[in-house]
Amino acid sequence: MELQLALDLVNIPEAKEVVKEVAPYIDIVEIGTPVVINEGLRAVKEIKDEFPSLKVLADLKIMDAGGYEVMKASEAGADIITVLGVSDDSTIKGAVDEARKQNKKIMVDMINVKDIASRAVEIDNLGVDYICVHSGYDHQADGKNSFEDLATIKRVVKQAKTAIAGGIKLQTLPEVISAQPDLVIVGGGITGAGDKQAVAAQMQQLIKQG
Ligand SMILES: O=C([C@H](O)CO)[C@H](O)[C@H](O)COP(=O)(O)O
Secondary structure (H helix, E strand, C coil): CEEEEEECCCCHHHHHHHHHHHHHHCCEEEECHHHHHHHCCHHHHHHHHHCCCCEEEEEEEECCCHHHHHHHHHHCCCCEEEEECCCCHHHHHHHHHHHHHHCCEEEEECCCCCCHHHHHHHHHCCCCCEEEEECCHHHHHCCCCCHHHHHHHHHHCCCCEEEEECCCCCCCHHHHHHCCCCEEEECHHHHCCCCHHHHHHHHHHHHHHC
16 A cells, blocks of 8 residues: 655645655655646656656646646656546546556546446546545535545456545544555645654554554
8 A cells, every 4th residue: 555645735845845854654746736737747847856766646637638638747757647537438548548658657536426336447447557536625625535435446446556535634544544445645634734744654654554
């Protein structure tokens, strides 16, 4: 099981400061959608250049033009790129094909997918690398989480790795770990902590204990 740090509400210098603090405790650093909107793919490039040993995920939440957008994120140095599960199969297929050419990976974000079980099976058959259940900020504000959806994808997904994101904190991490996803994604649970390093270290320890 791996730990991904999601950076959403920061600019590039702030992102670098946070990564410096927690780099030994994480496997993947995510350049969040708001950061890409504010700073562009330059944010991906600068973080990859400064932390080459970390995998960098570009959270583009691609909805169309999968191949082209994966190509641009790959050029910027992203190792993993996100595509939305609600997008057309041709978009996901285009993203996967381009990722294979570029030796990159595709994560499908299942945010707002209504029938998680049947769509996860379809997406798994498109050859993606990760399928991620996700309660976004707006769902979190309504008190939702994705713990049940994680159990669903664990049951039906046969090839892709499974991931979960959305409002995960130190207190809720043990429940997530008990469902055994391949990847746990944490944003505010680390970036909003007083001592980010201590929280990231504790999370890594819990994950290692499995
Ligand atoms: O993808 C995300 C969200 O849609 C904003 O872009 C977050 O990175 C994801 O939800 C993880 O962050 P937290 O919910 O703060 O853990």
